[in-house]
Every structure is written in C-alpha cells, then in structure tokens.
Amino acid sequence: MLIQGFCVLNFTSSSQNLPLDTIELNGEYIVLYENNIWAYTISPEEHKREVALTKGMDLFRNYWNNDITFACSYPDPGPIPDTITLILTDTKRKFVMPYYGRINSGFGWRSGRKHNGLDIDLKRGAPVKSAFDGKIRYAKFNDGGYGNLVIIRHFNGLETYYSHLNEINVKPNEIVKAGQIIGTGGNSGARWTGEHLHFEMRWMDHPFDPLKIIEYDSLRLFSDTLILTKSDFVMKQSHKAYLSYINGQAVANNAKTSPAPASTAAASSNTRTSYRVHPSEVPNYHTVKKGDTLSGIAYRYGTSVDALCRKNGLTKTSVLQIGQKIKIK
Numbered sequence: 001m002l003i004q005g006f007c008v009l010n011f012t013s014s015s016q017n018l019p020l021d022t023i024e025l026n027g028e029y030i031v032l033y034e035n036n037i038w039a040y041t042i043s044p045e046e047h048k049r050e051v052a053l054t055k056g057m058d059l060f061r062n063y064w065n066n067d068i069t070f071a072c073s074y075p076d077p078g079p080i081p082d083t084i085t086l087i088l089t090d091t092k093r094k095f096v097m098p099y100y101g102r103i104n105s106g107f108g109w110r111s112g113r114k115h116n117g118l119d120i121d122l123k124r125g126a127p128v129k130s131a132f133d134g135k136i137r138y139a140k141f142n143d144g145g146y147g148n149l150v151i152i153r154h155f156n157g158l159e160t161y162y163s164h165l166n167e168i169n170v171k172p173n174e175i176v177k178a179g180q181i182i183g184t185g186g187n188s189g190a191r192w193t194g195e196h197l198h199f200e201m202r203w204m205d206h207p208f209d210p211l212k213i214i215e216y217d218s219l220r221l222f223s224d225t226l227i228l229t230k231s232d233f234v235m236k237q238s239h240k241a242y243l244s245y246i247n248g249q250a251v252a253n254n255a256k257t258s259p260a261p262a263s264t265a266a267a268s269s270n271t272r273t274s275y276r277v278h279p280s281e282v283p284n285y286h287t288v289k290k291g292d293t294l295s296g297i298a299y300r301y302g303t304s305v306d307a308l309c310r311k312n313g314l315t316k317t318s319v320l321q322i323g324q325k326i327k328i329k
C-alpha cells in the first residue's frame with residue numbers, strides 16, 4: 001500500500017505529481033515526486049495503526065515549514081488534547097540517545113524562565129545523532145537563542161530539537177534514520193554557557209521532559225509507547241530540585257560503594273571524573289588525575305570500588321598516585 005506521510009495517496013487527485021524515483025531505506029520504499037513530496041510504502045497493518053494514532057494527519061505536509069521553529073503553533077497555537085498516545089519504537093523503528101554525557105540542566109524552571117529541554121555536556125565536535133527515524137524540518141542558524149539548530153519531525157509526530165550545534169550535517173527535507181549523525185556539538189547561540197547540547201522533545205510545539213521517556217543511564221526508553229497527558233506539558237518541576245536529584249543520585253551511588261567521607265563524594269560529583277561514561281566507551285585502563293577517588297572512578301565507569309580493588313590489588317583506603325593506571329575491565 002502506498003501512503004504519503006500517514007495518508008493514503010489518492011491517485012486521481014495527485015495525478016499531477018509524477019513519481020520521479022524510488023529509494024529503498026532499510027526495507028521500506030520511499031517514492032519521490034516531482035513536487036518534492038515523498039511517500040513511503042509500509043504494510044497495511046502498520047498503515048492502519050499509524051493512521052489511527054495520528055488521526056489521519058499528514059505529518060510531513062501539515063505545519064511543514066523549514067523557516068519557523070514552532071511551525072504548528074504559527075499563526076495559532078493549537079489546544080493540547082487530554083491524552084496523546086504515540087508509538088515510539090517497534091521492531092523497525094528504534095531509539096538512539098543523541099549524545100550521552102552529564103546532564104547539566106534539566107527540563108524545568110531556571111532562574112524564573114522555562115528551560116524546555118536537557119542540557120547535555122559535551123566537547124566541541126562531538127557527534128550528535130538523530131533520536132528516531134524522521135525528516136529534517138529545520139536546519140540552520142536560529143537567532144532566537146538556539147544557535148545552529150536542527151529540528152527533526154518523526155513518524156509519530158514528535159519533534160526533537162538539537163541546539164547550539166557547531167556544525168550542521170543535514171539539509172531541510174532530508175530523511176534521517178535513528179542514530180544518524182546530524183551535526184556536531186558546540187555552543188553556537190549560547191552566550192553565557194559552555195559547549196553543550198540543548199535537546200528538546202515537543203509534540204505539536206509543546207515541550208515535555210525527555211526524561212519522561214528516556215531511562216538515561218541505560219540509554220533505553222521506558223516503553224515503546226508514550227502516553228502524554230495535559231499535565232506533562234505543565235512545567236512544574238523546579239530546576240533546582242531536578243539538579244539535586246541528579247547529584248543526589250551520584251552521591252548516593254558513591255556512598256554505597258565506598259567508605260569515602262561524604263564531602264569527598266560530594267566534591268567528586270562536581271568534577272568531570274564523576275561523569276558516567278557510556279557502557280560502550282568504558283576503557284580498559286583509567287589514568288589517575290588530580291582529584292580522582294576510587295569511588296569517583298567506579299561511578300564513572302559503572303563499576304564498584306570492590307571490583308576495582310580486586311582487579312588492581314588495592315584496598316579501599318589505598319592512596320592513588322597521579323598518573324597511576326587503574327585497570328577497569
């Protein structure tokens with residue numbers, strides 16, 4: 001069955017749009033038309049499900065604008081329905097965390113202003129990936145504060161925002177897959193802060209907390225399905241409370257695995273050594289730097305002080321030397 005966005009193509013009314021080419025993308029066929037519209041083919045069951053979920057909206061034509069950030073609410077902001085149910089992932093469509101790093105700032109109120117996403121610490125040039133399959137709706141410099149910004153609309157209608165990029169690697173209307181590198185991290189448009197990825201999730205322009213769906217330390221989604229209610233769009237969480245939750249978790253983790261005094265654990269949670277490294281990037285060895293503690297190193301690489309002691313012939317009270325190599329794996 002041939003569908004366009006989520007609507008069945010009516011061949012009589014679209015006969016003026018001649019198909020130019022067909023592309024295969026991971027088992028799905030995408031048909032390009034001469035007026036730059038594209039369509040793709042999926043199974044009838046999938047089609048039925050998606051039309052039901054999106055109430056027949058053609059996601060890649062309605063409110064489609066390459067120049068406006070909040071395309072759905074322009075010129076009129078739409079109302080938020082009581083409940084929205086969306087399929088996030090399935091056997092064909094997966095999720096990839098755009099970048100994994102310490103979250104410096106969460107979704108919530110910050111200094112009396114709304115902070116609509118997550119600020120994820122990164123270094124300039126770090127690859128930033130698309131969270132889901134989708135189509136690039138916006139890819140250029142935004143002088144409203146986002147800096148170099150990419151907005152991707154996904155097949156369930158959600159949009160993700162990737163802001164303060166150093167470089168943009170995609171063009172508007174390009175189709176991207178989950179995990180595809182869409183740009184590199186930086187601090188464009190971020191006047192007072194360092195390099196970070198500002199990452200937002202929005203439904204019909206309304207932002208909600210990405211951590212509602214992402215189980216951050218495992219880099220998985222809580223569920224394949226997302227149920228959003230009106231209250232998810234209300235920014236009730238205070239930024240401070242959120243930060244203490246993140247730090248609290250780090251401190252609690254350290255405290256569990258180490259007899260180190262609370263002050264050491266608390267201090268190490270504020271240094272780069274306490275950032276948790278993605279499991280796939282855990283190195284064989286860690287070279288001790290100033291301020292490193294066994295508990296900090298254990299937290300960073302997702303292991304325990306006991307395991308580090310065993311592997312390295314250390315005791316919990318061993319003094320670490322700067323430059324010393326600690327076996328991690």
Ligand SMILES: [Zn+2]
Pocket residue numbers: 105115117118119198199
């Ligand atoms: Zn931010």
